[in-house]
Amino acid sequence: MSIVGQGIDRVDGHLKVTGAATYSAEHRLPQMAHAMMVLSTIPKGRIASIDSAAVEAMPGVIAVMTHRNAPRLALPQGSQPKKEGGEQSKPDQKKQPPNPKLTLLQDDMVWYNAQPVAVVVADTFEHARDAARRLQVHCRAERAQLDFAQAKKTLRRPEPQPERPSDTGRGNFARSMERAPTRLDATYSTPMENHNPIEPHATIAHWSGDKLALYDSTQNVSGVQRTVASSFGIAPEQVRVICPFVGGGFGCKGSTWSHVVLAAMAAKMIGRPVKLVLERTQMFGPVGARPLTEQHLVLGAAKSGKLAALRHDTISSTAFLDDFAEPCTAVTRKLYASDSLQTSQRLATLNVGVPTYMRAPGESSGSFALESAMDELAYKLDMDPVQLRLANYAEKDPEKDLPWSSKSLRECYRVAAERFGWNRRNPKPGSMRKGRTLVGWGMATATYPANRKNAKAMASLLPDGTAVVRSGSHDLGTGTYTVMTQIAADALGMPVSKIRFHLGDTMLPEAPVSGGSQTVASVGPAVHQAARALREKLIGMAVADSASPLHGMAAGDIDAVDGWLVSRAAPARRQEMAAIVARAGGQPVSADANAEPGDEKKRYAMHAFGAVFVEVHIDPDVGTIRVPRIVGAYGVGRVMNRKTTHSQLMGGIVWGMGMGLMEKTEMDWRFGRAVNANLADYHVPVNADIGAIDITIVDEEDKQINELGAKGVGEIGITGVAAAIANAVYHATGKRIRDLPITPDKVLV
Known part of the structure; x- marks a missing residue:
């Protein structure tokens, strides 16, 4: 009976209910400092001055990072905003920042209320929070566009995206409406809404020479890796992003926001690990929202x-x-x-x-x-x-x-x-x-x-008879650990209890963002293919081994059941998978897969x-x-x-x-x-x-x-x-x- 489809309990459930699951802000590093963002209180303007001397003298304060002293990034991060009249500016494409929505203390511009304008770093969270609240940032306010009705007078057409054209049409709408005896004309509206996962955004940044490790609450470890690497002008391989558990995301953690890069900048500035956790109030503004x-x-x-x-x-x-x-x-x-x-x-x-x-x-x-x-x-x-x-x-x-x-x-x-x-x-x-x-x-x-998108996975059988399956995906609380374990168990022919699934790390085979309801449809086939490839590899090793009870049999005549390879015709002829690994030298046997969509769409x-x-x-x-x-x-x-x-x-x-x-x-x-x-x-x-x-x-x-x-x-x-x-x-x-x-x-x- 297939384990896929059964409502088995979550394999990570015990870790979560006992508090043993480690979320991004809970990792412990030696000499870790704590950072707190300071957010703007005007919607548009320039920073006139920042009175940091008094804050720098406060107990426990290590640094106050502003646009005046922040590390200069390899690529220009100053924004290239749209003009007031709604017309798009035409910046030099070669100087475009890797992610326009990031505001990384590279200039004195303020583009929205609650934009990060400084980061205070201290020895404890309490000291950082107290100092951040005392930091005086003086701004020269400029006229901001905050009237939706007024903004509608200069509407713009969005750039077309695959599956999301800005305009579509078929048939003759005007003629068809004239012939329709029943008509409806109505306008509906939805407000701005904010994500409120139980776990707020959190990042720990740690540099070792020119290599950066990030413990980040994210739905996209690979996306964070690429954005942060491009921000610092380093190779993606120099950035490792780790996220074994996410306490809710719902879309807001699918992008890389300013605080992630700011934490890395602060860690580089002070030469020690830095933890930056957003307060609940800071979840409104700098990390996205559903638009009006x-x-x-x-x-x-x-x-x-x-x-x-x-x-x-x-x-x-x-x-x-x-x-x-x-x-x-x-x-x-x-x-x-x-x-x-x-x-x-x-x-x-x-x-x-x-x-x-x-x-x-x-x-x-x-x-x-x-x-x-x-x-x-x-x-x-x-x-x-x-x-x-x-x-x-x-x-x-x-x-x-x-x-x-x-x-x-x-x-x-x-x-x-x-x-x-x-x-x-x-x-x-x-x-x-x-x-x-x-x-x-x-x-x-x-x-x-x-x-569905491309995804990779690797499956390995260890000498103790357990299997480890790896993919750089994410579990947002949705059950990815459990579902992937079930898929691997079915494909390998092993019990769920003998399979461990690893995710949430850029050192693992790459998987897409966990958004768009695509994780199972993308990563599932990769896990299935990797596990099947490992199973076929083990069968090949068994039939080629003269000491195996399955020696000489056709691979198609062998099944995998509960960790054993079994002859379909003569079930007494069987061999435990672990024994195959042991006889082959005791090293793990692995197989990988790259599952790509075809032309089905x-x-x-x-x-x-x-x-x-x-x-x-x-x-x-x-x-x-x-x-x-x-x-x-x-x-x-x-x-x-x-x-x-x-x-x-x-x-x-x-x-x-x-x-x-x-x-x-x-x-x-x-x-x-x-x-x-x-x-x-x-x-x-x-x-x-x-x-x-x-x-x-x-x-x-x-x-x-x-x-x-x-x-x-x-x-x-x-x-x-x-x-x-x-x-x-x-x-x-x-x-x-x-x-x-x-x-x-x-x-x-």
Whole structure:
């Protein structure tokens, strides 16, 4: 029986519950100093002066690093920002910094509030924090662009990316709209949101001569290695990045931010290891956020519900330092069949920190707008929302005209609707009550692309009969250690207890960023291939060994079971794998693999799909919204571990609740600074907010995406949830709320 698919316990679970798992800030190095960033308090301007003498004299202070004394980096790090009018400046490409969003104390410019402007280094964390708070940085403020409405007057088109064009179109939109008897024209908005993993960003930097070791909380050890190496003008091989555990990332740890390089600069400056850990308030500004979006949708449909035309225009906020586009239209281009479709993406530039990926970037924000619009259209047509979606079911990718590698969305609708009891819904808004409490039922479609990149892995059998499998991937708490162990156990024919999986180190075979729900789909095939290659190597050694019971047999007639090589025809003929290694000299036997995607994306469209149904209870007097139950069904390819898959989908659903009802970075737009930069005022769901969550994973086989048939599950869970909640709120109250989050004041207005 295959171990892949079983819901085995996490192999790293014991380390975590006993506190033995070492996170980035917990590594101990001799003579380690502590650093604290000082952040700007203006959104734009220049540093006029820094009064560092008094701070330098404080107990325990080792150094105060500013733009006046910071190590000069090999490549110019001064930013090349966009001009005020939205026009892109034209810097010399040869002098471009390796990462424009980094602000590394190379000049006196301030481009956003909460930008790093100094680093204080001391002997203890307490001394560093106290000194950093006393450092006086005087700035000359300049006029900043902090008005989204004003910024929209000078919109820019983002640079096109693979799979993310800024504009798309098919059919004749204007003509199709003229012929559509039912039309909807609505605008939806989502606010700036900040990641709040339990573990904040943290880096320990240690130089040994010209070699740098970084213990960094990251979703991309190889990306950190490349960015830091280019910043210092050294070879990537001179930088080692180590990250065995991540206490949550959700996208913010997928990029290399300024604090990582600043820690390395401080360590170089004082000649000893430096630890730099961000305070919770510092998680708002210098390490990215989900940008603001404004999404305009126009839909035209026949009386049957068939979409005749669909247009989706998105404006998202970006920064002067660097661009980031929230690809909200990606869902619209793929989800429903429509002969005429237009989408556009534009950027409104503000003096804020550079936005970044946040769980299901684009798809989460975009699905809120699209799925809310579909619900509004269903009411205009007097049509069941599920039936409207089925009437526009895309049997193939409507954008690329390719067949789906697999698609179980019809089954997801059926299963989730049945488990929810959708057929008992009274469609009239405000018609369902529980006592005085208003009851609303809403639904939405979930989807996320199935991504995959190149990945490498190595598998080794040791003389003691245990196997070690290595890949420079990451475990963000998602279960990578466990799932890769299962894949290796299946491929090797060994019990899980005898396999150890190593990750989170640039000394290991390279793997891609753990983002875009692609880790299992990318690293899994590499682990599988490396383990299979090791298995075949051991079989070859056995059949060639005259002393082996398997000598002379055909390799294809030998199986691997529980650490033994066994003849299929004569099971008594068997040999323990460890004995093969011992007889070959006692040295580990290894095999490696490089798993690369083929041309499958030229032949198939690859997405995961799901359906989510939500019930809300609303107090008509005070507007409080409770969510007693959510039902979701998902088709996500072959499941590697039932337990971790369920956890990932549940986590995404909970995040979707936060997006729909709570999450918003409250900005003081006079100064461009977050005023709720803490976990008391930045609201996220807690246990008391969560009702019953019923998740069904629909059996789905996909032999096209990769040899394992695995799609990602990390992000699809959040998609559609905010829209389903908004649709349920409308059903309960008759009030259509198009601006997230949906708070009691909006319900009562």
